[in-house]
Amino acid sequence: MFSPLDLSFNHDNTMKWTHTLIPTLKEDPNDAEVDSHKLMVRSGMIRRLSAGVYSYLPLGIKVLNKVNAIIREEMNAAGSVEILLPALQSLSIFELSGRISVFGNDLLCMTDRHGKEIALSPTHEEVITDLIKNELGSYKNMPLILYQIQTKFRDEARPRFGVLRSREFLMKDAYSFDVDADGLNTSYQTMYDTYCRILSRCQLDYIVVEADTGAMGGDVSHEFMVPNLNGEDVIAKCTKCDYAANLEKAVAADIEPEDEAITEERKEVSTPNICTIHEVSSFLGIEPRRMVKTLFYSYQKSHIAVLVRGDHEVNEAKLAKQLSQDTIELADEKTVTTLTNAPVGFAGPIGLNIHIIADRAVVNMKNCVVGGNKADTHLMNVNFERDFTVDQIADIRFAVEGDKCPKCNHLLSISRGIEIGHVFKLGTRYSKTLGAKYLNKTGKELPIVMGSYGIGINRIIAATIERSHDKDGIVWPMPLAPYEVLVVPVNIKDRSFMAVATKIYDDLCEEGVEVLLDDRDQRPGFKFKDADLIGIPIRITVGKSYKERGELEIKVRSSNEISFSSPVNIVPEVKTRIQSLQ
RNA sequence: CGGGGCGUAGCGCAGCUUGGUUUAGCGCGCCUGCCUUGGGAGCAGGAGGUCGGAGGUUCGAAUCCUCUCGCCCCGACCA
Structure with missing residues (x-):
């Protein structure tokens, strides 16, 4: 056994199970309804503090950080720049934009010691507009796209489905600033493409739908949806062409006039x-x-x-x-x-x-x-x-099953999805109300043209689990997995097993592989069940095959494919597999 | 905010209808020992509870009544 202070075995990218906190549960929590919620709790990723408020445990934050890293890389690659805005805002800024009534009770308000009304930000259009109005005075400063990863607060009428609709959640939000509509179109397209890349790297299936702008204002808007029965949004999608829209927005093709004689008297x-x-x-x-x-x-x-x-x-x-x-x-x-x-x-x-x-x-x-x-x-x-x-x-109705596509007149299908991201062309909605203006080449004062782009980070995680799990637990795609490899010595009291297991653990660590060592004194069945539950993509087992033939077993969680490798070949072997699962 | 349901050990639950032989129980987990080691083993011993909270009825309340807090579901609402 190792004392808590003996951390020599833990490196940045590695961890021993007995040195961390991964409290797995055999039974489903009684307050969870959907699979992702049940599995996040059972796998020890999260615990509930109160309705719609969750703590992230080591495994949970690991995944969160994976998503954050992908988002940062792609946002930076797209030329946007990271900032951090305050979560605490004065209510007066919302008075200027007129959004107090729009958010209504969703806005978490309180009074500070001076009697001033303050709010925990549900989103940051007002704050960013207020910030840049003093800093972007000239057309020379644009285009510009700023982003942040921040906690948002919304006092949801009804939080549900665990982390899918919570009162406190992590969002990557970005804002673009341009001199005109053309510039906005370019920025919007850049963000749109970036969102596609982010979701692809997360290995999420998604569709992009036309959306209603709702409380954000503006005119054009698209949502990035992950198809799922438990999703709260309804999508109308053409069965033939690429038309897809949120039901709020979806238009059905005009219905043919009925071919019937008007003979009867009323x-x-x-x-x-x-x-x-x-x-x-x-x-x-x-x-x-x-x-x-x-x-x-x-x-x-x-x-x-x-x-x-x-x-x-x-x-x-x-x-x-x-x-x-x-x-x-x-x-x-x-x-x-x-x-x-x-x-x-x-x-x-x-x-x-x-x-x-x-x-x-x-x-x-x-x-x-x-x-x-x-x-x-x-x-x-x-x-x-x-x-x-x-x-x-x-057109004032919802499209229904059986309606035709407004673009190509083929059948529309109605399905459900989880909203992961939402991009808006805000135009001058906020720059006008909050007074964010710039001078153009001819010295004329004009309102800055803005766009707003959000991604729900917790939702990416929950949606991934919704899409990728089986009866035994989570099946992490490699890019989001909390660890890439799990090493399981079936019996820690067997010195030869432990010696090999720790050697592999160290070697993989040296190679920069993220690896978790299950050094718990538990029976093999117990460890295998937990391994399936937490869903690490690659499992290396030191057990029967090692004792009999000196070989290690490599099991891929997603395919259940099993192969064997000698200890000397294990590192390159595993690295190849990680590569192929990226 | 409307309708419904649930709060009993860390987790999952029984007991409540018909108040008292229940010293408040079961499964999992936890601690100790033995045993076992390829799919959530076994045996023995043990710790852990203001029965969500307050008030009331009663000789007596987990159980009945009132209020209250929390949580879940359906609906309304919703970047």
Whole structure:
């Protein structure tokens, strides 16, 4: 045994299990739902402090640092420059950008001893803009891309899935500064390409989708998604071409007008207590797609009627954009009753005296069913233009399975994904509100044109595990693995085993290989289970084959491929394998 | 924020319905010894608990009631 002070055996890139803290668990933690969360806890990478707040243990920080290193290399290679901004911000800076209301309760605020309101930063657009407005006075200083790796704080309404949605998380955020839109386009493309390289080096499968800009503002935005059933984002992707978008943003190709004669007269039917689309549909024996859903939204004290097909859902983000509003909300029951002269459930477009906005699909429907604006009444054989008109036609719904691609008209598929990265063309949103201006060649004062680029580092790790694990544990891709090699002497009391194991450990260390030695006094089965759980890519076993033939066993975690090597050849052998797994 | 569920040893759980023979239990882990060494062994002994917290009902509360804190799930919300 070695005393805790005897660290002579530990080098920068090596570690003995008994000298570190890798508290593995045989059973799943009871508060974990998704595989990545369970495995991160079981493998001893993280422990929960409180909801959405996690400590990283040695194995966890090792992986975190691997991701950080890849990000730094690629960001630096792309010509961006690292900085570090404070996590503590004054609230007044958010007042200037007008984002206090945008973040709402997600913003973690507190009052300092002077009574000043301060916040833990959820993101850094304001801080960076405030910083550079004093430093980038001239076009000569641009283009410039600055980045940092920083902890962000968001008081999430509902943290979940372990590190996938937490209240405190690590983010690499970058900001570009250009003199004009062309410059921004170049910077944006550079970051876009850099993100592709970063994720490829992490060996993550990802797709890039068009995204809504949400709370960030700006116009163009892309998200980097890792396809996964547990993802919180929904993606619409063309089955043929490269079109892919977040469902918030996704557009479906216009639906063909129904080819049906308008002959029947409109007819009133009694639908006692039959309110929902589903109820009316089964009561009348008519598919939901033949019905029009009439909803009411409120904003700025005014109300509006919204029409979508019965089997479609209103996309409030699109609707708000159409109405040039930041927020809109579904009208309350009282409003609906007043506007329709009927209980909720019988609203229709005919005879309404307010602004009506219809989804594009609605105006192509023929002989449909609508509410009668009268209790217990619906109308059949209703037709756009003949029976009602609208004030505005727009795309205001979510795309659904069965919709066609807006680019090539082939089928769209709907799936889920984990948002790993998000890039935005901010334009002058922040430079204007915070006053970040520069002088151009002719001495004219102009707002700096900005972009913002974020990557969730914890999410890269969790998403990697989601994509790469089996029933026994994590299967680390070589670039992110906490150690490249695990050396397992099956019995530490066997002197010859330990002698060889420590020799290999030292030799690999000399060669710069990252290696962990399982020097615990445990039975082989126990160690193998842990080895599979923590998922080190290459396992070298000193055991049976060594005793019998003087050979070491090399096992590759990802392929389960087993090979043997003599002690003298082990180092080059292992290095070759590491190479091939990079 | 709405709905549901759960807090009992480091971890995973039983006990609660019907209050008292339970000195609060089981599995894993932990400590000591023996034994064992290629897929989470075995035997023996042992440590570890304000039953989340506060108040109440009662002769008596892990168990019943009230409040409170924490955690998880569904929804709403969300770079």
